[in-house]
Amino acid sequence: MATKQLASWAVNLDAASLPESVRQCALRSLYNYIGCTIGGSNHATVSKACDALSPFFGRETSSLLGHEGTKKVDAQHAALINGIASHVHDYDDTHLATIIHPTGPVASALLAYAEYSGGTSGESLLCALTAGIEASCKIGLAVWPEHYDIGWHITSSTGNVGAAVAVGKLMQLSEDQMAHAIGIAAVQVVGLREMFGSDTKSFHPGRAAQSGLLAALLAEKGYTSSPQALEAKRGWANVVAGGGTPKLEQYVSELSQKWEIEANAFKPFPCGIVCHPAIDGCIQLHHEMKSKGLRVQDVQKVDATVHPLVIELTSKRAPKDGLEGKFSVFHGGAVGLLYGKAGPAQYADEVVTDEGVVSIRDRIDATPDKNLKPDEVYLTVHFADGTELKRHVLHAVGSLEVPMTDEQLTEKFVDQVALVLGSDGAKEASDTAWKIAEARDVTGVLGRL
């Protein structure tokens, strides 16, 4: 039942009837995706892919977000390359219950197809995006955690289906065609965790996007798969999760009752999530010091009490470059205190090795306490004159309890996009991206990003 039920639900999902909260989540997910994708567009991993694939580019219909020069390529390559860019900085969204980064595969396929086909409204786009994200996350929940534990990269191994559902929705496939599209997508299982740390990690969501798009294109022309693709004995869920799919039917039956997109979170800082509470607290302290006229240079010592995972994963005392900086809670805290920011610019190699930053970093200490929750921190800042500032962060910004505000999302967008398009270009792109929902036809909008 699950395959047909998912297909039927997606085909019948009505843009005008989407709850406003869901629509907002879809817009925020899309906006964040656009920022991450432009932000990743000049990464070496993306450049290598473009270099390898440019001889195969077809008709130029679909934008490579953020790119100068070869701006448009065929829709299949746009899906692949934007998908790579969306994930390459590990800065994309997270459905926390499954650690799926859902928007990358879905939106990469969807935007590429929207531009190819022309005439899609912003509202249709958000509805299709929602359908795709719900599809990915529901089937992800069904196989979580076995599937991830086995070694699959769950973002891409569910994103293929999400991408097919989203594109199929925009195509207005029939229920039968949509079921076949889901099946054709489901046989293309991409992504192994062994690849984490290599270029291939971000290839995963890109290829998932492209696979889902391909599935929908084939189904549209009558290509058949199986109407039990997800739930059959030798179908997707059993094969990728080592057997047993009772949860699949359950989760699919909850479509439209519980919206997974409402549980989609955004990363405020481009580093491991465990050090986010400390960075958040340090940024708050930066603002408090500023308002009180205290100088960070006068700080003598900072004591942080953190969840033990913070020490285990991010305790690099003397990071040597940007990449190592991402594994140093001390660097994250230092730039938070100094600049009130821990964006991509603060993880540049030259910032990580900057004398002023190093000097503050060396004054920070962290003590593990297993009674804390992972997104909690206690901070005390000691000044030479005996002044003390204290801060307790119960939930870090970017958690479901304290989601990033639209303003914070905008800051994140502009900070990362400015590194590619410059400051003015970034602000312009941000304005354009926020307005995408209002577009009668998104084609023109995407061409400007």
Next chain:
Amino acid sequence: MATKQLASWAVNLDAASLPESVRQCALRSLYNYIGCTIGGSNHATVSKACDALSPFFGRETSSLLGHEGTKKVDAQHAALINGIASHVHDYDDTHLATIIHPTGPVASALLAYAEYSGGTSGESLLCALTAGIEASCKIGLAVWPEHYDIGWHITSSTGNVGAAVAVGKLMQLSEDQMAHAIGIAAVQVVGLREMFGSDTKSFHPGRAAQSGLLAALLAEKGYTSSPQALEAKRGWANVVAGGGTPKLEQYVSELSQKWEIEANAFKPFPCGIVCHPAIDGCIQLHHEMKSKGLRVQDVQKVDATVHPLVIELTSKRAPKDGLEGKFSVFHGGAVGLLYGKAGPAQYADEVVTDEGVVSIRDRIDATPDKNLKPDEVYLTVHFADGTELKRHVLHAVGSLEVPMTDEQLTEKFVDQVALVLGSDGAKEASDTAWKIAEARDVTGVLGRL
């Protein structure tokens, strides 16, 4: 070790040092592939794929074998579409120990790339094909039978790696690049057995071909994966076979010692392998009757003693069309007796329902005997005048014990290709295909197929 060892072996495989028997097997595999691919090229499944994908075709470098009209497309789409065509009649080769159909994914990628890059000799092509087939079959043996039992279509889920190795070999990748290509291919695991019976079954080897080609293209430009992609805890073998890869190292260490391509078999008849012994025996009886001046119309009864699987899988007494005919040992036997042939033409709808064929079909009986081997049959033909002819087939033609001769392969090629290119075109294509190994540059040769 397995990934690096496979990469190193492939990079260093020397065309001039291939054993002659291996070279012959490679040529026969390639020849059979070309026949099957042209034979499948006008199938509805292929037409649907072309219909869906033609808007995305890029630079026209690589031939769609057998196609009129849009003859050349970009290499990535050529790999996909030829791969679909190669498998669509279930008439391709079989590595019996793993039931992998190895040549489809490997050759589809390889020929597409050879034409794209230009200047490849026939001998280099055979060497690269051999490397790819050995790669697919060795890693297939490592995960057999768990992997297939779980529900993966092992042809495509190993063919991705084989295709990458073959293309990488032609590209002359370094050992490091080849290891990365294997890794990028290995994350793209395509093919679920649930799809058997639908268009998506033959999509599997096509997508595997395309995925392997893509992997090699990326690796050539420095795209990285993992040098332990196949054997790591969360690498390919453990993930797709439910853990445990001691066999992987073992099989990879046997490269060049035991050649899997020598155990690659060819199907003489386009139907389930279990009824091949009965068809083989009936064809032998056709020739015996002819030489003795006996008429098949005078046959009163045919008694076949067969392995029980024949009854279980192919006992359709009154097939209604070509597809059902493939599941009828009675139809296969009847056309064998009548025409001395059971090629694609004998499985046309109008032949399956032909009165003369039906009349012979109804005179054939089959009795199961579990003491027979699966490729064994006893046949007795009773004539009205009391004459009896007997035939015992110990191993059916197409088995490893009684491989198809080059003449039989040629007949198979011409019979299926004639349905697409006509009789003269088929013979011409056959001559061209047999001579491919001698070509200084295969580009011109492929353009004529």
